[in-house]
Amino acid sequence: MNILIVDDEPAIADTLSYALRAEGFATECCTLGGEALLRLQAGAIDFVVLDVGLPDMTGFDVCRALRRTSDIPVLFLTARSDEVDRIVGLELGGDDYVPKPFSPREVASRIRAILRRLHPEPRLRATTTAQDTARFTIDRDGLRIAFHGACLNLTRYEYLLLALLLERPGRILSRQQIMESVWQDGGESLERTVDTHIKTLRGKLRTVRDEEIILTHRGLGYSLAAD
Known part of the structure; x- marks a missing residue:
């Protein structure tokens, strides 16, 4: 499972990358939204952790562009905690929304929860697909x-x-x-x-x-x- 972290603050990206690797994930990091979109076009990314406040474009704009071609899971990171921002992020196709400051272990837990929800274990009572x-x-x-x-x-x-x-x-x-x-x-x-x-x-x-x-x-x- 390869996770792309898009955040222009190296301290945050490095700390989160270290925590996710400790949980068994592979990680890559980008600092710009445009750079992230190019990387995503190349493929082999399974999950995106996306900061809302990027230097070249907002995380919302990145997600909007991504959703035109992909349903890859997206978890937003942001220093803003307004309800309207949470609603916008989810309605654009984001899967979750974590305000800063955050616990890297909490982010890892939320990522696993999203993956379990998207790829649930088969129910025992099911007899066919x-x-x-x-x-x-x-x-x-x-x-x-x-x-x-x-x-x-x-x-x-x-x-x-x-x-x-x-x-x-x-x-x-x-x-x-x-x-x-x-x-x-x-x-x-x-x-x-x-x-x-x-x-x-x-x-x-x-x-x-x-x-x-x-x-x-x-x-x-x-x-x-x-x-």
Whole structure:
């Protein structure tokens, strides 16, 4: 697992790199956003730890450019702790957000949590890699979901969100429950992120068939319409 650390403060990058190598990861370091994008284009990077405040461009701009071509996991580092910055980072496709100063061991732990969430261990009760309903087919090994036979072009969070709703159609999940299951470290302050992803997910479902699949329960949360 090769992690790219993008931070213009050598003391922070070196300390974090040392801690991650001690945890069994391989690391590389960049100080500029443009340099990081070039390195990422070359491949062989599995995870990005990205400082928001870079000299040439913001970490948000780097993530925005990266998300045009890749779903590689991104953890933001920042000296800012405003709620709006956390929301922006997550809505751009970031997987987590750690304010400075931070514990390198905490960062390593969060990285492992993200990787476990993205590549979960198979459930013992599962008998096949695919789960079928009347409308959906879920390939959990390939992280793909088809709707009425059409494979949906989903982002990582859209896949995790829809897969969660498909576990039990008709069950109402609150925004907080969704945040805790999909984003893991999310809280009530980030509930707008859930609404944003529900909206984009509904749009992608409607391009296949104009059905009301994801139901809104005012004051309660969301559910998937039962077959």
